[in-house]
Amino acid sequence: MATLEIRDLHVTVDTEDGPKEILKGVDLTIKDGQTHAIMGPNGSGKSTLAYSIAGHPKYTVTRGSVTLDGEDVLAMKVDERARAGLFLAMQYPVEVPGVSVANFLRTAKTAIDGEAPKLRTWVKDVNGAMAQMKMDPTFAQRSVNEGFSGGEKKRHEIVQLELLNPKVAVLDETDSGLDIDALKIVAEGVNRYREQGDRGVLLITHYTRILRYITPDFVHVFVDGRIAEEGGPELAEQLEAEGYDKYVKAGTTAAG
Amino acid sequence: MTVTDSPAVARAVETSDRVASHLHPLGSFDLDDHPVPTGREEIWRFTPLRRLKGLHQDDATAPFGADNLSVHVDAPEGVTVRTVAADDAARGSSGHLPTDRVSARAWAAAPGATVVTVPAEAMVEAPVVVTHTGTSMDGASAGHAVVVAEAHSKATVVLRFEGSAVVADNIEIVVGDGAHLTVVSVQDWADDAVHHSTQHAKVGRDATLRHVAVSFGGDLVRLNASVAYDGPGGEAQMLGLYFADAGQHLEHRLFVDHNAPKTRSNVDYKGALQGEGAHAVWIGDVLIRKVAEGIETYESNRNLVLTDGCQADSVPNLEIETGEIEGAGHASTTGRFDDLQLFYLQSRGIEEDEARRLVVHGFFADIIRKIGVPAIEEGLLATVEAELEKNVGKPVSA
Numbered sequence: 001m002a003t004l005e006i007r008d009l010h011v012t013v014d015t016e017d018g019p020k021e022i023l024k025g026v027d028l029t030i031k032d033g034q035t036h037a038i039m040g041p042n043g044s045g046k047s048t049l050a051y052s053i054a055g056h057p058k059y060t061v062t063r064g065s066v067t068l069d070g071e072d073v074l075a076m077k078v079d080e081r082a083r084a085g086l087f088l089a090m091q092y093p094v095e096v097p098g099v100s101v102a103n104f105l106r107t108a109k110t111a112i113d114g115e116a117p118k119l120r121t122w123v124k125d126v127n128g129a130m131a132q133m134k135m136d137p138t139f140a141q142r143s144v145n146e147g148f149s150g151g152e153k154k155r156h157e158i159v160q161l162e163l164l165n166p167k168v169a170v171l172d173e174t175d176s177g178l179d180i181d182a183l184k185i186v187a188e189g190v191n192r193y194r195e196q197g198d199r200g201v202l203l204i205t206h207y208t209r210i211l212r213y214i215t216p217d218f219v220h221v222f223v224d225g226r227i228a229e230e231g232g233p234e235l236a237e238q239l240e241a242e243g244y245d246k247y248v249k250a251g252t253t254a255a256g
Numbered sequence: 257m258t259v260t261d262s263p264a265v266a267r268a269v270e271t272s273d274r275v276a277s278h279l280h281p282l283g284s285f286d287l288d289d290h291p292v293p294t295g296r297e298e299i300w301r302f303t304p305l306r307r308l309k310g311l312h313q314d315d316a317t318a319p320f321g322a323d324n325l326s327v328h329v330d331a332p333e334g335v336t337v338r339t340v341a342a343d344d345a346a347r348g349s350s351g352h353l354p355t356d357r358v359s360a361r362a363w364a365a366a367p368g369a370t371v372v373t374v375p376a377e378a379m380v381e382a383p384v385v386v387t388h389t390g391t392s393m394d395g396a397s398a399g400h401a402v403v404v405a406e407a408h409s410k411a412t413v414v415l416r417f418e419g420s421a422v423v424a425d426n427i428e429i430v431v432g433d434g435a436h437l438t439v440v441s442v443q444d445w446a447d448d449a450v451h452h453s454t455q456h457a458k459v460g461r462d463a464t465l466r467h468v469a470v471s472f473g474g475d476l477v478r479l480n481a482s483v484a485y486d487g488p489g490g491e492a493q494m495l496g497l498y499f500a501d502a503g504q505h506l507e508h509r510l511f512v513d514h515n516a517p518k519t520r521s522n523v524d525y526k527g528a529l530q531g532e533g534a535h536a537v538w539i540g541d542v543l544i545r546k547v548a549e550g551i552e553t554y555e556s557n558r559n560l561v562l563t564d565g566c567q568a569d570s571v572p573n574l575e576i577e578t579g580e581i582e583g584a585g586h587a588s589t590t591g592r593f594d595d596l597q598l599f600y601l602q603s604r605g606i607e608e609d610e611a612r613r614l615v616v617h618g619f620f621a622d623i624i625r626k627i628g629v630p631a632i633e634e635g636l637l638a639t640v641e642a643e644l645e646k647n648v649g650k651p652v653s654a
């Protein structure tokens with residue numbers, strides 16, 4: 001049982017000219033086992049939503065709430081949110097020089113579970129997860145994301161998704177910049193995670209392409225800091241055909 | 257993200273016809289050649305003289321001779337350790353000439369020297385450990401040590417400094433032809449110690465020196481490490497690692513004198529700073545003389561600023577008198593603690609303290625790995641850990 005509930009979420013970011021409102025009232029509920037796709041043009045605030053859920057210090061929530069199974073997520077520190085069951089696959093995963101992937105994964109797993117994983121099964125699990133994502137086992141000894149290609153970084157995010165197995169995963173443009181083979185590998189990883197049946201996914205994407213491999217239960221069109229339209233998978237097909245134009249224009253009018 | 261990488265200053269690369277670098281006046285044993293510094297001199301401008309306990313002054317103000325430092329040598333079989341008189345020929349065998357007043361004073365005042373010799377062709381596995389333990393802050397002592405690795409030998413010498421004392425010393429390092437010597441100088445002093453150390457190495461033909469300076473403790477540490485070559489084909493790796501806490505002044509001054517052809521040098525220093533008034537200074541001078549054709553050099557200094565209120569000064573200087581070189585370059589960066597790295601690790605459930613530890617360990621990891629002495633590498637990781645435990649300062653405000 002895992003429900004992520006976002007209510008009337010307003011978020012600002014500090015700029016040189018003072019705080020700037022990016023999210024202007026987001027409402028979204030992700031229930032057990034549901035996959036929600038969020039689609040929207042560049043700059044509409046998708047990453048801001050993802051970061052705000054994860055607790056990035058750059059973003060300030062000025063109104064609204066985020067709860068996971070009724071627990072106040074916004075009151076939690078970043079690491080507490082992860083331990084509560086939230087996971088964010090980042091659009092631009094961060095390089096951490098000198099920290100090996102193996103050490104990073106083990107430290108994260110230990111933190112999430114509250115105890116160190118059993119050595120023997122853990123090594124097997126890591127190797128298995130990397131193999132499924134077609135990552136060479138030598139990646140375990142490399143520094144986290146350092147010198148990884150864009151695609152390798154994204155696959156490394158999904159390796160973490162599988163190993164940490166959160167209740168709700170937010171995937172921020174995990175598909176962007178992937179060639180079709182890598183996209184399929186990533187989609188298979190996400191689908192394995194979904195097949196557990198009770199996990200929530202918030203799939204943020206700019207393109208409809210990935211929705212051919214990961215079928216969402218709901219599609220939300222995100223424009224100018226809020227959800228402009230909601231529907232089923234058919235909405236993605238409509239976006240594919242028509243693009244964001246009519247929403248962007250509508251958004252501009254509404255804002256102006 | 258709050259990383260501010262400052263690229264190396266453009267003026268750092270310059271060509272010159274002068275014989276000696278202007279930053280490194282010709283040395284002299286004569287104290288009169290080294291007037292009492294005012295603090296405005298190029299070589300003194302970063303050092304808080306009033307905290308030097310008079311080491312830079314004269315015998316009337318701050319005489320040497322205190323019995324405040326005990327020296328204990330742990331040498332594996334095959335290595336000889338002697339205590340010699342001040343007039344012994346071992347003194348000066350590295351070609352060292354004091355280039356500042358403290359070194360010249362320590363040279364004149366040292367009652368004798370400890371000489372560690374690794375015989376020719378000896379392969380010594382276990383490190384020689386010379387432990388200096390300070391016992392009192394009253395008065396000051398002048399020390400002298402000579403480390404000799406004879407031709408084609410291989411050994412590791414660790415110089416440890418701990419406790420409380422005011423010390424000025426000259427450490428001479430002589431690496432014989434084809435020898436491989438690692439010297440690790442660990443400044444793990446108590447909070448009040450003042451240490452001015454001058455460490456000069458002569459690297460023989462086809463010899464390799466790996467010199468590692470590790471500074472964690474002390475109120476003020478100023479360490480001059482210099483290298484010159486005694487023939488072609490020599491290689492010097494000058495590594496350093498420091499962790500400056502609130503109020504600490506840790507200064508490392510490097511000078512590599514490429515005075516022979518086909519020689520190589522690699523200077524790589526990394527430091528972390530935390531707490532109000534933590535001050536790190538790194539000066540990296542490399543001189544490539546006319547004769548030094550076909551040499552290769554690279555120097556790098558990277559600072560990680562963990563909290564507000566710290567200062568890191570980092571000045572690379574490359575003087576090139578010949579155009580016939582294989583390669584020469586340098587880098588100097590001072591970065592603030594990367595909040596994004598912290599966020600990424602925390603978003604995987606890792607608590608903030610643990611995440612900070614990981615990032616700082618990661619920052620030092622490549623330097624520690626380069627040391628190549630497992631026992632020391634482990635010890636250093638533990639020391640970094642202990643330094644981080646002390647972190648009372650607030651994280652850098654974004």
Ligand SMILES: Nc1ncnc2c1ncn2[C@@H]1O[C@H](COP(=O)(O)OP(=O)(O)O)[C@@H](O)[C@H]1O
Pocket residue numbers: 013014015020022040041042043044045046047048049058
């Ligand atoms: N640190 C920041 N400073 C100023 N503006 C920002 C900052 N972060 C994001 N923004 C702005 O917020 C808006 C939404 O950005 P983002 O959430 O990254 O959009 P998306 O992920 O949909 O492309 C953009 O206009 C972007 O320029």
Ligand SMILES: [Mg+2]
Pocket residue numbers: 046047048091172173
């Ligand atoms: Mg984005």
